[in-house]
Amino acid sequence: MNPLLQKLQPYPFERLRQLFAGVTPPANLxxxxxxxxxxxxxxxxxxxxxxxxxxxxxxxxxxxxxxPALKQAGAGWLARRYGLKVDPATQLLPVNGSREALFAFAQTVVDPANDAVVVCPNPFYQIYEGAALLAGATPFYAPSDPARNFAIDWDQVPDAVWARTRLLFVCSPGNPTGAVMPLEEWKRLFELSDRYGFVIASDECYSEIYFRDEPPLGGLQAAAQLGRSDFRRLVAFTSLSKRSNVPGLRSGFVAGDAAILKQFLLYRTYHGGAMSPVVQAASVAAWNDEAHVVDNRALYRQKFAEVTPVLAEVMDVALPDAGFYLWAGVEGSDESFARDLLAQYNVTVLPGSYLAREVAGRNPGTGRVRMALVADTAECLEAAQRIARFVRERRALR
Ligand SMILES: Cc1ncc(COP(=O)(O)O)c(C=O)c1O
Known part of the structure; x- marks a missing residue:
């Protein structure tokens, strides 16, 4: 067996199953x-x-x-959405959803020699960590700062760690925080990449669900604005799953540095990363249409506008920049909050500590829960009302 498999952490939903073992939710709800x-x-x-x-x-x-039709559709979308000029032949590759691509990408770009490090945000999408570990690297977790709208505090990464870094995962809009990276943050990361030579993987799968007037800045867009139109050492990952409500289609694409994508294509050829022609044809239709994306965003905006104020009355939560999560502060332990909420009100939320790792004695997910507002508005609103009642009753007991 590959000994690196032993290093993988239990997935958050596995931990949730264990947390909920023995809990009997009320049958009338x-x-x-x-x-x-x-x-x-x-x-x-x-x-x-x-x-x-x-x-x-x-x-x-x-x-x-x-x-070619799919590559063209992807490049066309990048042009319309971000004003980018991308060569579909060399700067774009289809992938079977961004999850497999994020994982495979780490296997392609990480040379595990000399104590390689992969830096990622904390909290983070769990694939980054597993991809780093199975590539033979050590993950380093950069904390999100609640005082700055959950922006990542890159200053917490020591120079000695940057010097060993082969790959940096960024996630904008972030899961679970919804935070969008501004241009200055990109500038800083490009400077670090130039100095230390690491590759940046920019996970942008929530880019089309946003609550501000300005659509989220993309990584390639930031690079182009800063005069880096060759996208050196940068690859962006995008997906139809959230944009077009097709998580079962398994379709997305990566775009960016042509030299890196050439190696990624080589890796994928052996790995077997080709996309079914049936899925490719449906993906062309999806990328070429924007009306359904506008409608989808309007649904999320309406839902978040109704649900967030109900929760904000009882917990530390605000409308995020983007994404479809609320990242809420709770009183006391996030694990007992989630367990007691299920036991009393039959609502499932994810403890924030499961999405982050403890660094220097601090887990930045502790005391928070992630709520995915993916169901329809009425159901999410009912969940929010139950949560509000739950929190008020808990407070009364203290
Ligand atoms: C941050 C982030 N990246 C990537 C993915 C993978 O999405 P997909 O493989 O459907 O494109 C997810 C899925 O939830 C996610 O939350």
Whole structure:
């Protein structure tokens, strides 16, 4: 067996199952889960139709590099969304969702020699850590700062760690915080990448769900604005899962540094990372349409506008920049909050400490819970009302 497998941490939902073992939720309240970040708005009919109309694609092996039509659709979207000029032949590759791509990317770019480090935010999407460990690197966790809208405090990464860093994962909009990285933060990270030579993987799968007027700045867009139109040492990861409500389609793409993507294509050829032609055809339809994305965003905006104030009355929570999570402060332990909430009100939330690691005696997820507002507005509102009652009753008991 690969000994590195032993280093993997239990996935947060496994820990949640253990936490909830033996809890019997009240049978008179229907269960509501704000636990898993799985999009639940309906898949647009035109994407389903495109899938059905292209079933003939099942009869052929796809090329790993992707069909020109898909690459063109991705580049077209980058041009419309970010004003970018990307060469679809060399600067863009389809991937089967961003999860597998984030993992595979670490295997491609990390040379594990000389105590390699992979830096990632804390809290973070769990794949970053597993990808780093299985690539033979040591993860280093940079904390998010609640005093600055959960921006990552990159100053907490010592120079000696940057010097060993091969890969930096960034996540903007962030999961779970929803924080969007501004241009100055990108500038700082590009300077560090230039100085130390590490690659930046920019995870942007929540980019189309936002609550401010300005759409979130993309990593490639930041690079272009700073005169780095070759996107050196930068690759952005995007996905249809949240944008188009197709988490089961498994479709996204990566774009950026052509030299890195050439190596990534080589890795993927051996790994077997080609996308089904049926999925490619449906993805072309999805990337080429923006109306459904606008409608989807409007649904989230309405939902967050209704739900957030109900929760803000009883807990430390505010509308995020973007994404579909609320990252809320609770009184006392986040684990007992989640367990007691299930036991008393049949609502599932995820303890924040499960999404972060303790560094220097501090876990930046402690005392917070993540709530995924993915169900419809009525269900999320009912969950929020139950949570508000739960918190008020708890306070009265103290
Ligand atoms: C931050 C982040 N990145 C990537 C993913 C992977 O999404 P997908 O593989 O569906 O593109 C997720 C999924 O929840 C996520 O939260």
């Amino acid at each position: 229907r269960p509501i889960s704000l636990g898993i970040g799985e999009p639940k708005h309906p898949t647009p009919a035109f994407i389903e139709k495109a899938l059905m109309e292209n079933l003939a694609g099942l009869a052929v092996y796809p090329a790993t590099g992707g069909e």
